[in-house]
Amino acid sequence: MTVSQVSFGSHEPVLEVKNLTVKYIGDTRSTTAVDRVSFSIGTGEVFGLAGESGCGKSTIANSIMRLLKDPAKIAGGSISFGGKDVLAMSPEELRRFRWQDVAMVFQSAMNSLNPVLTIGEQIMDIFTTHAGYSRKESLRRAGELLELVRIDSARLKSYPHQLSGGMRQRAVIAMAVALKPSLLILDEPTTALDVVVQQEIMAQIKELQRELGFSVLFITHDMSLMVELSHRMAVMYGGRIVETAKAQDVYTNPRHPYTQALMSAFPPLTGPRVPLTGLPDGVKFRNIPDLTEAAPGHFVAPVSADNSAADTAIMEGAAR
Amino acid sequence: MTTAILKQPTQPTAVRKPNRSFVHGLITNKKALVGMIVMLVFIVLALLAPILFPGDPSRITAMASLEPSPEHWLGTTAKGQDVLALTVHGSRSSLFVGLTVGFASTFIGILVGLASAYFGKFIDEALSLVTNVFLLLPGLPLLVILAAFLPPGLGTVILVLIVTGWAGSARVLRSQALSIRSKDFVAAAVVSGERAGRIMFREILPNMASIVMGTLLACVIYGIGAQAGLEFLGLGDVSTVSWGNNLFWAGNEGALLTGSWWVFVPSGVCIALVAFALALINYAVDEVTNPRLRKIKAPKITERSAAK
Amino acid sequence: MRFILRRLGFYLIAFWASITLNFLLPRFMPGDPVSRMFARTQGKMQPEQIDALRKLLGVDDRPIWEQYIDYLHNIVTGNMGISISRFPTPVTEVISSQIGWTLLLGGTALVIAAVVGNLLGILAAWRRGGVIDSALPPVLVFIGSFPYFWLAMGALYLFGVVLGWFPIRHAFTDGLEPAFTWEFIGDVGAHLVLPALTIVLVSIGGWMLGMRNTMIATNSEDYITMAEAKGLRPGRIMLRYAARNAMLPSVTSFGMGLGFVVGGALLTEVVFAYPGVGYQLLNAVQGLDYPLMQGLFLTITAAVLLANFLVDILYVRLDPRVRSN
Numbered sequence: 001m002t003v004s005q006v007s008f009g010s011h012e013p014v015l016e017v018k019n020l021t022v023k024y025i026g027d028t029r030s031t032t033a034v035d036r037v038s039f040s041i042g043t044g045e046v047f048g049l050a051g052e053s054g055c056g057k058s059t060i061a062n063s064i065m066r067l068l069k070d071p072a073k074i075a076g077g078s079i080s081f082g083g084k085d086v087l088a089m090s091p092e093e094l095r096r097f098r099w100q101d102v103a104m105v106f107q108s109a110m111n112s113l114n115p116v117l118t119i120g121e122q123i124m125d126i127f128t129t130h131a132g133y134s135r136k137e138s139l140r141r142a143g144e145l146l147e148l149v150r151i152d153s154a155r156l157k158s159y160p161h162q163l164s165g166g167m168r169q170r171a172v173i174a175m176a177v178a179l180k181p182s183l184l185i186l187d188e189p190t191t192a193l194d195v196v197v198q199q200e201i202m203a204q205i206k207e208l209q210r211e212l213g214f215s216v217l218f219i220t221h222d223m224s225l226m227v228e229l230s231h232r233m234a235v236m237y238g239g240r241i242v243e244t245a246k247a248q249d250v251y252t253n254p255r256h257p258y259t260q261a262l263m264s265a266f267p268p269l270t271g272p273r274v275p276l277t278g279l280p281d282g283v284k285f286r287n288i289p290d291l292t293e294a295a296p297g298h299f300v301a302p303v304s305a306d307n308s309a310a311d312t313a314i315m316e317g318a319a320r
Numbered sequence: 321m322t323t324a325i326l327k328q329p330t331q332p333t334a335v336r337k338p339n340r341s342f343v344h345g346l347i348t349n350k351k352a353l354v355g356m357i358v359m360l361v362f363i364v365l366a367l368l369a370p371i372l373f374p375g376d377p378s379r380i381t382a383m384a385s386l387e388p389s390p391e392h393w394l395g396t397t398a399k400g401q402d403v404l405a406l407t408v409h410g411s412r413s414s415l416f417v418g419l420t421v422g423f424a425s426t427f428i429g430i431l432v433g434l435a436s437a438y439f440g441k442f443i444d445e446a447l448s449l450v451t452n453v454f455l456l457l458p459g460l461p462l463l464v465i466l467a468a469f470l471p472p473g474l475g476t477v478i479l480v481l482i483v484t485g486w487a488g489s490a491r492v493l494r495s496q497a498l499s500i501r502s503k504d505f506v507a508a509a510v511v512s513g514e515r516a517g518r519i520m521f522r523e524i525l526p527n528m529a530s531i532v533m534g535t536l537l538a539c540v541i542y543g544i545g546a547q548a549g550l551e552f553l554g555l556g557d558v559s560t561v562s563w564g565n566n567l568f569w570a571g572n573e574g575a576l577l578t579g580s581w582w583v584f585v586p587s588g589v590c591i592a593l594v595a596f597a598l599a600l601i602n603y604a605v606d607e608v609t610n611p612r613l614r615k616i617k618a619p620k621i622t623e624r625s626a627a628k
Numbered sequence: 629m630r631f632i633l634r635r636l637g638f639y640l641i642a643f644w645a646s647i648t649l650n651f652l653l654p655r656f657m658p659g660d661p662v663s664r665m666f667a668r669t670q671g672k673m674q675p676e677q678i679d680a681l682r683k684l685l686g687v688d689d690r691p692i693w694e695q696y697i698d699y700l701h702n703i704v705t706g707n708m709g710i711s712i713s714r715f716p717t718p719v720t721e722v723i724s725s726q727i728g729w730t731l732l733l734g735g736t737a738l739v740i741a742a743v744v745g746n747l748l749g750i751l752a753a754w755r756r757g758g759v760i761d762s763a764l765p766p767v768l769v770f771i772g773s774f775p776y777f778w779l780a781m782g783a784l785y786l787f788g789v790v791l792g793w794f795p796i797r798h799a800f801t802d803g804l805e806p807a808f809t810w811e812f813i814g815d816v817g818a819h820l821v822l823p824a825l826t827i828v829l830v831s832i833g834g835w836m837l838g839m840r841n842t843m844i845a846t847n848s849e850d851y852i853t854m855a856e857a858k859g860l861r862p863g864r865i866m867l868r869y870a871a872r873n874a875m876l877p878s879v880t881s882f883g884m885g886l887g888f889v890v891g892g893a894l895l896t897e898v899v900f901a902y903p904g905v906g907y908q909l910l911n912a913v914q915g916l917d918y919p920l921m922q923g924l925f926l927t928i929t930a931a932v933l934l935a936n937f938l939v940d941i942l943y944v945r946l947d948p949r950v951r952s953n
Contacts, residue, residue: 065857069848098859106857111850114869116876116948125868129860159948175858453642455884458932460891461925462646464909468921469653488884541773548775549895553913567778571899576785584785588778595773603769 013040014183014215015064015102020077022059022068022239033059033072035239036290041183046209046216048230048247050223050262056239057219058107061187064217065098082182100130103176104185108192109168113160119146119171120156126178145174149204166197170204177208184209185217190225202229223263227251235259240288245298255300258285342530345608352604358597362590366411377405377561385580395582398573406566407586413562414544414591417474421481421543426536428482429489434520436490437497448494454487460549467555474557477547485542489535496531500524530609537602541595548591563587631950635940639933646929650922651699654685655692677710684709685918708923713915719923723905727927729799730904733820734893737827738886745832746878749839750871753847765840768833776892780826780899787822794822797901823893823900831889838881842874849873872946879943883936890932 022034034056041047049057062068064079066086079086081101089097106112114122120142127138143153149170160168169189176184186205190198202225209216220226226233227247234244235258243256254260291299346352365372380400388395394403432451436444462484470476500506501524509519525532544563550556551564558565566587570576575583683695684702702708708719752761771779788796795801800815846852847870855869894906901907905924912920944950 062853067853067857069853095859095861098857100859104854104857106850106854108850112854114851114855114873116872116946117868118948125860125864126858129858129864161949172854449638449641452638453645456639456642456887456933456936457646458887458890458928460894461909461928463891464913465650465653465921465925468913468918545775549777549891552775552777552895553898553910555913567775567781571781576781576789579785579789581785584778584781588774588782591775591778592770592773596770599769599773 012043014043014045014082015217016040016078016080017060017064018078018080020060020063020079021075022056022063023073023075025071025073032075033239034063036077037236037239037241038077039234039241039244041215041217043182044213044215045232046218046230048218048220048226048233049236050219050221050226050233051236052221052262055236057221057236058187061104061185061217061219064185065102065104066094096130099126099181100179101181102183102185103179103181104187105169105172105176105189107188109165109172110160110192112172113168115160118157118159119163123156123171123175123178126175130179141178145178146171148177148208149174165193166200169193169197169201173201173204173208177212177214180212181214183215183217185219187219188221190220190222198225205229221262223251235262237285238288240301241291242285242288242301243299244291245295249295249298253295253298255294255298257303342608346601346604349604349608351600351607355597355600355604358593359601362411362415362594362597365408366415369408369412373402373405373408377401377409381405385578385583388582394586395580397569397583398575398578398580399569403566403583403586406561407563407590409561410563410566410587411590413474413560414547414564415594417478417481417547417562418540418544418594420478421485421547422536422540424478424482425485425539425543426489426532428486429491429493429535429539430525430532432486432490433493433497434524436494437501438516438520438524440501444494447490451487451490451494454484455491457484459484459546463546463550464553464555467550472555472557474560477550477556480550481543481546485539485546488542489539492531492535493528496528497524500527530605534602534605537598537605541598541602544591544594563591631944632940635937639937643930643933646926647700647703648696650703650926651696653922654918655695677716681709681919703926708926709919711912711917711920711923713911713917713920719919722908722920723923723927726903726905726908727931729902730893730897730906731931732799732816733823733897733902733904734827734890736820737824737831737893738889740824741828741831741889742835742882744828745835746839746875748832749836750843750866750874752836752840753843753874754866754870756844761840765833765837768836771829772831772833774830775895776826776830777895777899779830780823780896783822783826784899795819796822799903819902823896823902826896827889827892830892831885834885835878839874839878842877843870846870846874876943876947879939879946882939886932886935890928894928 017040018038020034020037021032024031024033037056037060039047039049049060051057059068059072062072063074064081064086066074066089068074074087081097084097086094086097113119120139123142123145124135124138127133127141128135131138133141139156142156146153146155151167151170151174155163155167155171163171169192173189189205190201193201205216206229208214216229218226218230227250230247232245233247233250234241235250235256236242237258243250243254243259250259251263254263285303288301291301294300369377378401381402382392382396382400384396384400385398386392386396386400392402392404394407396402397406432447436447436451463480466480466483467476470480506519506523509523514523547556547562548564548567551558551562552568552571554568556562556564556568558568564587567584570580570584570587573583575581683698690698706720708723711717711719711722714722748760748764752758752764755761774782784796787793795818799819800806800812801819804812804815806812851873852865852869855865860869893904894909896902897904897906898910905928909921909924911917912924
């Protein structure tokens with residue numbers, strides 16, 4: 001099952017996730033949200049994770065930073081970051097690991113900012129906690145950070161509700177790069193924003209990535225945005241990865257029927273208009289098998305419909 | 321007087337009819353079970369009081385200030401009344417007043433809350449203002465001046481307790497009704513031309529069952545506690561036997577200073593047990609409807625796996 | 629600012645409502661309590677005093693609106709009539725000589741209960757299922773189920789009469805001259821312990837559970853997850869992120885809780901013969917002293933409203949979202 005994957009940038013992987021399994025444990029029954037997922041991200045690489053809501057994307061992001069809350073539990077697999085075993089870290093190690101090594105931009109900036117502290121205080125506490133700077137020094141750096149994402153440093157004194165949606169998300173991005181982490185997780189960073197602001201934010205992230213050279217785990221259900229930004233990507237369905245390859249390859253030649261459906265569910269940003277289609281009604285995949293290499297660097301989970309070998313993947317209702 | 325049970329309105333689960341799992345959850349909840357058993361015992365005692373202790377419980381039957389003994393399980397008062405008889409009979413008035421006040425206040429609260437939420441605008445503004453004024457006026461001094469100017473009697477006590485008790489339930493029920501008012505099925509009912517009364521009582525009210533229940537319990541607790549407080553000040557109907565009056569007489573006859581603890585302990589413990597039992601049921605209602613408060617971490621599946 | 633002005637307007641309406649209630653009660657209630665009261669004071673009063681009191685309590689031939697204007701004017705200028713039970717001291721004077729003790733007792737108990745209760749709530753929510761979370765709430769709810777005055781009786785009996793650890797009545801030892809000496813302050817402190825302890829015990833459970841439940845709700849907010857992701861120290865997340873936000877509803881419910889605590893404090897005073905307004909209220913009830921009862925009601929109401937207004941100002945300081953719109 002171990003898949004040797006092509007990395008961009010350096011071949012040294014920053015993050016390696018192997019056979020990660022996350023379960024939601026209930027009184028009566030448990031649900032597997034992430035099922036034996038493996039991938040790695042190289043230095044300076046942008047890795048995309050696509051899939052519909054509830055497919056387990058965000059759970060993976062939270063697992064990497066060990067932010068899962070009860071009843072979610074990591075039930076198996078390993079996560080290693082720069083050679084360190086993330087799952088074995090002590091609380092104090094974990095606290096230092098967070099934000100210094102891996103930072104994260106959450107879905108909704110409004111909800112991820114503390115409503116009763118100013119933007120400045122919320123940036124400053126990153127510096128005072130991790131870098132041990134004085135308050136004055138932290139304040140100066142916080143101002144610089146805001147300027148970096150093109151927000152007037154006078155806004156340090158503003159409260160979250162006083163900023164526009166785009167500004168808030170930029171402030172969160174500024175916070176995320178404050179300690180120059182080697183990996184940035186973007187969990188649907190633009191879902192709550194309108195299209196124009198979305199473009200601004202993405203441009204901002206690209207620019208910062210060029211400047212600071214961090215790796216990115218980019219999570220979205222927006223395929224066109226993903227293909228535009230990512231070097232490599234994986235498509236998830238029902239807690240499993242069904243296809244992974246270079247973003248361009250997935251875009252031009254999606255092999256798994258789910259990927260194909262996902263691709264045609266979004267209009268391309270440029271080019272001629274195409275009719276939108278999705279997965280036909282009632283189509284569900286079950287017992288998705290492990291990935292096999294369909295073309296060099298292009299891994300797909302086999303589907304029984306186009307795979308003669310008897311196999312557990314079933315396309316229900318596809319005949320309809 | 322009583323503990324202020326300040327409740328956050330729980331988010332209504334998007335059910336249209338109160339589901340059976342609520343009742344089931346309540347019956348299987350340990351807190352609710354203990355609470356209901358204690359309440360049942362007290363109700364049975366109250367009903368059987370005339371059979372268990374026939375005759376007027378406040379008549380003098382023995383020597384004054386006797387310690388608990390086989391003849392008088394809880395001893396006697398400074399007048400020579402049997403404390404056990406007084407306590408058992410006292411439950412009748414206390415439970416009666418508590419339940420009456422509880423039901424009446426909750427009923428007013430439902431009317432005000434539903435009207436506020438359904439009609440909105442001016443009616444809501446006006447009703448909310450009145451509710452908030454009543455909530456803010458300190459309860460006990462208000463009770464005292466009302467009770468002092470009204471002719472003494474059980475009716476006065478009940479009336480005064482309702483006047484001071486309805487506002488709390490109105491406020492909680494209003495905010496809950498408001499959040500249900502904004503649901504689509506209510507909008508649909510309005511558009512389809514259902515009458516106001518029908519929408520309020522058939523569409524909105526059934527979805528508030530658990531919060532109405534919680535409010536009712538809190539109001540009964542308030543009623544029992546406030547009645548006792550009022551009576552302790554001598555503003556109740558001194559001729560009735562109730563837990564509050566028992567305590568009033570205990571205080572008046574100096575039971576504390578003479579060391580006759582058995583005179584004031586039973587009635588106080590009874591009030592506390594009833595209030596505690598009701599509070600237990602109340603917390604159980606909260607736990608059943610708001611899984612986040614449950615002790616056993618329940619599965620709250622935010623990310624559903626399709627691979628099952 | 630608009631928020632503050634709106635609240636101020638609301639409190640003024642509430643106060644006006646309580647004055648009006650005071651005005652209406654003796655005039656429209658069945659029965660004639662006022663003449664019962666006068667029967668008791670036969671011979672003690674000057675004719676003009678009787679006349680003034682009659683007017684205050686509505687035994688008056690003038691048209692009702694004229695009486696109402698007159699009444700409002702009297703209250704606003706601080707004229708609440710003459711106390712019957714402490715004849716011939718004016719009601720205002722009786723109250724002002726007592727209210728300090730109530731503020732001392734109620735204030736001390738309220739602050740201790742609110743601070744300790746909220747801290748316990750924060751800790752309970754932070755360590756779900758820990759000792760504080762599982763053991764304390766049932767105990768506190770049970771204690772909170774007792775009537776204030778009964779717990780006061782129990783404390784008085786146990787610690788005062790049986791064990792003799794604390795004085796059992798009044799605010800200071802009889803014969804001691806009130807002065808700013810250590811002896812007097814210590815004496816007042818000793819007299820304060822039992823009544824304050826009773827109020828704290830009964831009210832602390834409500835604070836703790838309220839805070840615990842809002843903290844639990846707050847803990848699932850995204851900004852808490854973000855704060856954890858930021859690698860902040862747990863203490864900081866708990867206080868500056870979780871508790872700081874969970875405090876807001878707690879502050880709002882403070883106002884409503886206040887009315888209950890005041891009521892409890894009044895009854896506690898009665899048990900300990902503590903010379904505050906609560907004890908005075910009992911005297912007024914027993915002595916059919918209607919002017920004093922009404923005066924006490926108005927004064928306590930005004931105090932509660934004022935406290936609420938101060939809480940509102942605090943709320944504005946705590947929640948930036950209210951400040952800006």
